[in-house]
Amino acid sequence: MATCAVKGGCPSDYAAVSISLLSIFLLIGKAVAPHLIHKIAPPKGSSFWLVTIQIIASFNLIVSIVMSLGFLRFKRGYWWSSCYIWAVWVEGPLGFGLLLSSRIVQAFQLYYIFVRRRLPPIRSFIFLPLVLLPWIIGAAFLHTKKPLNNRCHMRTQWIIPVICLHALYVAAMVGFTAAIRHIEFRFHELKDLWRGILVSTCSIGIWVIAYILNETHEDIPLVQIVTRFLILVMTSVLVLVFFSISISQPLLSLMSLRKNEHQEYGTMMGRALGIPDSGLLVRTESLQSVDSNEPFDKLLSNRRFRQSFMEFADSCLAGESVHFYEEVQQLDRIPDSDHVRRIYMARHIIDRYIAPGATMEVNISHRCRQEILSTLDLAHANLFKNALIELIHLMKMNLAKDYWSSTFYMKLKDEAAMKTVDHELETGGWNFSQRLSSVHCTDDPFHQEHSPRKLGSSTNRDTNLQ
Numbered sequence: 001m002a003t004c005a006v007k008g009g010c011p012s013d014y015a016a017v018s019i020s021l022l023s024i025f026l027l028i029g030k031a032v033a034p035h036l037i038h039k040i041a042p043p044k045g046s047s048f049w050l051v052t053i054q055i056i057a058s059f060n061l062i063v064s065i066v067m068s069l070g071f072l073r074f075k076r077g078y079w080w081s082s083c084y085i086w087a088v089w090v091e092g093p094l095g096f097g098l099l100l101s102s103r104i105v106q107a108f109q110l111y112y113i114f115v116r117r118r119l120p121p122i123r124s125f126i127f128l129p130l131v132l133l134p135w136i137i138g139a140a141f142l143h144t145k146k147p148l149n150n151r152c153h154m155r156t157q158w159i160i161p162v163i164c165l166h167a168l169y170v171a172a173m174v175g176f177t178a179a180i181r182h183i184e185f186r187f188h189e190l191k192d193l194w195r196g197i198l199v200s201t202c203s204i205g206i207w208v209i210a211y212i213l214n215e216t217h218e219d220i221p222l223v224q225i226v227t228r229f230l231i232l233v234m235t236s237v238l239v240l241v242f243f244s245i246s247i248s249q250p251l252l253s254l255m256s257l258r259k260n261e262h263q264e265y266g267t268m269m270g271r272a273l274g275i276p277d278s279g280l281l282v283r284t285e286s287l288q289s290v291d292s293n294e295p296f297d298k299l300l301s302n303r304r305f306r307q308s309f310m311e312f313a314d315s316c317l318a319g320e321s322v323h324f325y326e327e328v329q330q331l332d333r334i335p336d337s338d339h340v341r342r343i344y345m346a347r348h349i350i351d352r353y354i355a356p357g358a359t360m361e362v363n364i365s366h367r368c369r370q371e372i373l374s375t376l377d378l379a380h381a382n383l384f385k386n387a388l389i390e391l392i393h394l395m396k397m398n399l400a401k402d403y404w405s406s407t408f409y410m411k412l413k414d415e416a417a418m419k420t421v422d423h424e425l426e427t428g429g430w431n432f433s434q435r436l437s438s439v440h441c442t443d444d445p446f447h448q449e450h451s452p453r454k455l456g457s458s459t460n461r462d463t464n465l466q
Contacts (some may be wrong), residue, residue: 031243
């Protein structure tokens, strides 16, 4: 036991490494499951890379602990096994520091979006390095002073500043979380933040105790083995519980729980927010035939026409404008007083259609795009009004001209005609009036009367003859 306590390779060490590998696989599965199940393309922008950074930081944190605390037997004479690479740089700025910093950036985004009702004034890829800067400065200072011994243990006077740096970032998370605690989130963002604060605080407490025991009882093998095991297992639990999709990609976090529902991604946000008739055709829809001479914006208000026009636009690989119109209509169904739901829907529309490089970026003017991205109120009723005007005009000038001669329009006309006939039969039924024939007496070649009275007397006469 004394040998493996110093050089690594104890049975408990391999058990802890196995648990950490399992946590990494579960973490990756949790992140990619919605995309694999629902066949959704990965999002662009901060919604994608903040989640990716969490996974990378979690992996770095676990690997750094395995390498720095000697879980595996290897010679430390190589440059890549240096304590300052793993215990200082990978475990600090690239591990725990990066993990906490990404969560702080996400909390900062929630604060600006839901409390200030506007997009954050600073881009995430700029704000994250600024938040991470104290970790980088601290790691450079430790690398210069070299306070670690040959077993990567830090003396007591150095432990206190390092723990204070950890606690400072947890306090920043507490501050942002307290600022948004009154918001009624619909995708468990606040719950995930409090959970992250709780598990990170517990991890720091266990790490402090373990480091102090490691430092003060280096001559007791059992203490070394047990504390080393607890540190890695607690870290594995931390990265798994700390990770959250809901803060960056709330809809994907919901879809990961609904594996049996294969719905269109665009309409599912409306359903998740409880918007009535999101993506559905109702039975009370107009059955009248579509007139191409009507104003195009009026035609788009007819959901049957809009569905047919959307299918045509998708077949031309130009359906983003119609999908944008559909989701803005869903946004308009949310009451103006319901700011939280309107902000959710507006943010979803911006991320999917407006932001540069969005998966379904619409073709609008730069002025209109910047007007939306720099808005001071994400819940404003006319946030997308100008963009909608531009896109309706664009669809009218381009797609609509080809639509009227397409098979999609012919199919819509046939369906409207059939449904009109069915509707008349359902409402009018069969006409059982006394006129059994539509042929009048003067037009009847046989000059016969078809009234029920005479028909009944003729029937009785025939019966008497029999």
